[in-house]
Structures are given as structure tokens and as C-alpha cells.
Amino acid sequence: MREQLIQYVNLLFAGVADADEIKQEILQNTLDRYDDLMDQGKTPEAAYRLAISGIGDINEILSSATATDIPQATPQPQQNNVIGKLESIGSKALKACAIALYILCPIPVIVMAMIGMETLGLCGTLGMVAIATVMLVLSRGDNGSKQETTKNNTEAPETELKKSVRSLIGAIGFAVYMIVSFTTGAWHITWLIFPILGAVRGLVFAIMDLKENN
Amino acid sequence: MSIAGDLIRGHTDAIILARLLRSDSYGYEINKMISNLSSGRFELKEATLYTAFKRLEEAGFIASYWGSSGAGARRRYYAITPAGKEACHQLMLEWKETKEIMDQLLITEE
Numbered sequence: 001m002r003e004q005l006i007q008y009v010n011l012l013f014a015g016v017a018d019a020d021e022i023k024q025e026i027l028q029n030t031l032d033r034y035d036d037l038m039d040q041g042k043t044p045e046a047a048y049r050l051a052i053s054g055i056g057d058i059n060e061i062l063s064s065a066t067a068t069d070i071p072q073a074t075p076q077p078q079q080n081n082v083i084g085k086l087e088s089i090g091s092k093a094l095k096a097c098a099i100a101l102y103i104l105c106p107i108p109v110i111v112m113a114m115i116g117m118e119t120l121g122l123c124g125t126l127g128m129v130a131i132a133t134v135m136l137v138l139s140r141g142d143n144g145s146k147q148e149t150t151k152n153n154t155e156a157p158e159t160e161l162k163k164s165v166r167s168l169i170g171a172i173g174f175a176v177y178m179i180v181s182f183t184t185g186a187w188h189i190t191w192l193i194f195p196i197l198g199a200v201r202g203l204v205f206a207i208m209d210l211k212e213n214n
Numbered sequence: 215m216s217i218a219g220d221l222i223r224g225h226t227d228a229i230i231l232a233r234l235l236r237s238d239s240y241g242y243e244i245n246k247m248i249s250n251l252s253s254g255r256f257e258l259k260e261a262t263l264y265t266a267f268k269r270l271e272e273a274g275f276i277a278s279y280w281g282s283s284g285a286g287a288r289r290r291y292y293a294i295t296p297a298g299k300e301a302c303h304q305l306m307l308e309w310k311e312t313k314e315i316m317d318q319l320l321i322t323e324e
Contacts, residue, residue, distance in 0.1 A: 025241060025290045026260050032242035032287075054245075056259025061268075 001044035005034055005051055012058055022061060030055060092213060094139035095206050101132035102203040106196075122192075129199050136206055165204060173197035222256055226266045227275075228309060231302035234276060234294040241267070241290070267292060275301050 009030055013023040030051050037047035105128040112121025173193060181190040222229075233244050241263055249257045258266075270276045275298030281291045294302065 021290075022264065024288070026264060028287055028289055029241035029245070029260050029263075033245075036242070036246065054257070054260055056261035058261055060259075060261040060265050 001048045002031070002034060005030060005048055008052060009055075012055070016062060019062075026055065026058075026061075088213065091139035092210065094135045095210055098132040098135040098139070099203055099206045099210075101128050101135070102199045102206070105129050105132070105199055109192075126195060129195065129202070132199075133202055136202060136209075140209070162205060162208065165208070166201060169197065169201050169204065173200075219256060223258075223262065225305075225309065226258065226262060227270060228302065228305035230263075230266055230270065230292075231275060231294060231298055231305065234292055235299065235302055238291050238293040240281075240292065244292075270298065273301075274298070 006027065009023065009027045013019045013026075016022075033054050034047050034051040037050055038044065042050070105125045108124030108128070109118065109121040112118060112124065177190060177193045180193065181187050184190065229248060230244060233239060233247055239247070241260065245258055245260075245263060267276065267278070271278060271292075274295060276292045276294055278290050278292050280288055282288050
């Protein structure tokens with residue numbers, strides 16, 4: 001019966017990759033139980049049956065062996081840290097590209113204006129702003145979903161700061177718009193200050209985010 | 215028993231850590247101790263035990279090494295780490311509190 005027990009455990013782990021150590025440990029424990037039951041005077045059949053029922057649901061092990069994250073408030077396995085780092089590098093790269101786009105976004109308007117195609121240039125600029133904003137949102141989404149649960153406390157003061165920066169930029173922008181519009185009288189074009197304002201705000205927030213992460 | 219078993223299973227980590235706090239041990243020996251201490255009323259399945267070992271090891275609460283017994287069988291022994299000792303005491307405190315609260319909540323006499 002002991003031989004059959006070994007065969008049973010071998011079959012249990014047949015076809016499971018990288019299960020050698022698991023199998024050896026489970027097998028040894030099961031054999032220990034079998035021997036113990038035999039010492040207690042159980043029949044080989046009864047000991048075999050009890051030893052097998054003592055193994056329990058093997059899927060429990062197999063699913064935990066493949067799962068990388070353990071739902072516990074304990075130090076994370078290293079693999080997770082690596083993934084986390086890669087993700088944070090990715091989100092930093094996204095932010096950096098977004099900042100570059102914000103800085104470069106006036107170029108289409110200026111260049112296209114030189115050859116008399118202002119509308120096309122404006123479309124280019126707005127397009128660049130749109131892409132940069134999407135990148136910012138994506139880069140925040142990466143961090144957000146993972147860290148929101150743990151970082152709620154540190155998040156609060158940051159949003160406060162951002163709120164005041166946002167209103168400051170808004171106020172200054174509006175003042176600039178009024179001053180420029182009244183002094184130049186070029187109302188048909190001065191509204192462009194607002195999209196530019198949006199770009200500036202995105203730029204400032206992205207820089208703040210980068211500093212925060214460092 | 216099955217209901218009590220489910221309740222106890224929620225404390226598998228604490229039970230294992232408490233066993234290892236006394237001495238290094240291996241799977242069946244730990245399960246045997248659990249069985250004896252509960253007068254045969256509670257026992258863990260191998261799968262549950264193994265999953266708990268893995269979880270505790272990854273958390274850095276226990277460490278394992280291969281050792282051989284007299285009969286020549288290779289066994290995986292587990293030892294508690296300093297972090298595990300701390301976690302064990304924490305879990306014991308939590309259990310003490312849970313027990314106190316439950317005792318109070320289940321009082322039926324005025």
C-alpha cells in the first residue's frame with residue numbers, strides 16, 4: 001500500500017511544471033502520516049485512505065504557486081517590486097514625453113503661420129496638447145490604481161497643493177487674457193491664451209508629479 | 215466541527231507560527247502537534263499546510279531547509295525568523311482581543 005501511496009502522489013502532480021519540491025514535501029508528509037497510522041494499528045487500506053484524504057485539495061497549492069501577489073499586509077515578494085519599478089519607470093517616461101510635448105506644442109502654430117496655414121498649425125498644436133494630456137492621464141492611471149489604496153494619506157496634501165496651483169494659474173491666465181485683449185484689441189485670436197493655459201497647467205502638474213515621485 | 219474548523223482555519227498562520235516558536239519542525243510533525251493539542255478535533259490538510267508555509271516563507275516569517283531524519287527520509291524543516299516571531303506575537307494579541315470581544319458579544323445572560 002505504501003508503494004501505491006507514492007504512485008498516487010506522483011500521479012497527483014503529473015504534468016505540473018516545477019512541482020518537484022512541492023511533490024517531495026507533500027509525499028514525505030503523506031508517507032509520515034501513513035507510517036504513523038500504521039503504527040497506531042490501522043490496516044494498510046485504512047491508513048492509505050486516511051493518508052490520501054489528509055492531502056486535501058491540491059488545487060489550493062497549484063493556484064498559490066502560480067499567483068504572484070499574496071493578499072496580505074506583509075513584505076511583497078520581490079517579483080512584485082520589480083514589476084512596480086518597471087511600471088514606475090514607464091510612467092515616468094510617459095510624463096517626461098508629455099512634458100516635452102507641452103513644451104514643443106507651439107511649434108506647429110508658429111511654423112504653419114509662416115507659410116500661411118494657421119488653422120492647420122492650430123490643429124497640430126491642439127493635437128499635441130491632447131496627446132500629452134492622454135499620456136499624463138495614463139501615467140497617473142498606472143500609479144493610481146496600484147497605490148491609491150495605500151497612498152490615500154499622502155495623496156491628500158498633494159491635491160490641496162494642486163488645487164491652489166490650478167486656481168493661481170487660472171487667475172493669472174485670465175488676467176493676462178484681459179490685459180492682452182484690451183491692449184491689442186485682437187479678440188479674435190487672444191482666446192488662444194486659454195488652450196495655452198491648459199498646456200501650461202499640464203506642464204506644471206507633470207513637473208510636480210515627477211518631483212513627487214523622486 | 216466543520217463550522218469550528220472553518221473558524222480555526224482562519225488562524226492557520228498564527229497556529230503554525232506558534233508551533234515554530236517552540237522549535238523547528240516539518241509538515242507532518244506540525245500537523246501531528248495540531249492534532250494532539252486539539253485532542254484530535256482539528257487537523258490541517260496537507261494542501262492547506264503547504265500553502266500556509268509558502269505564504270509565510272514569502273512573507274519572510276519562516277525559513278526552510280532540507281534535513282534528513284534517522285530513517286533517511288529528506289524532510290523540509292521550517293524555522294521561524296525574527297520577523298515571524300514579531301508577527302506571531304502580533305497575531306496572538308489580535309486573537310486575544312478577538313476572543314475577548316467575541317466572549318462579550320455572545321453573552322446572553324443579563
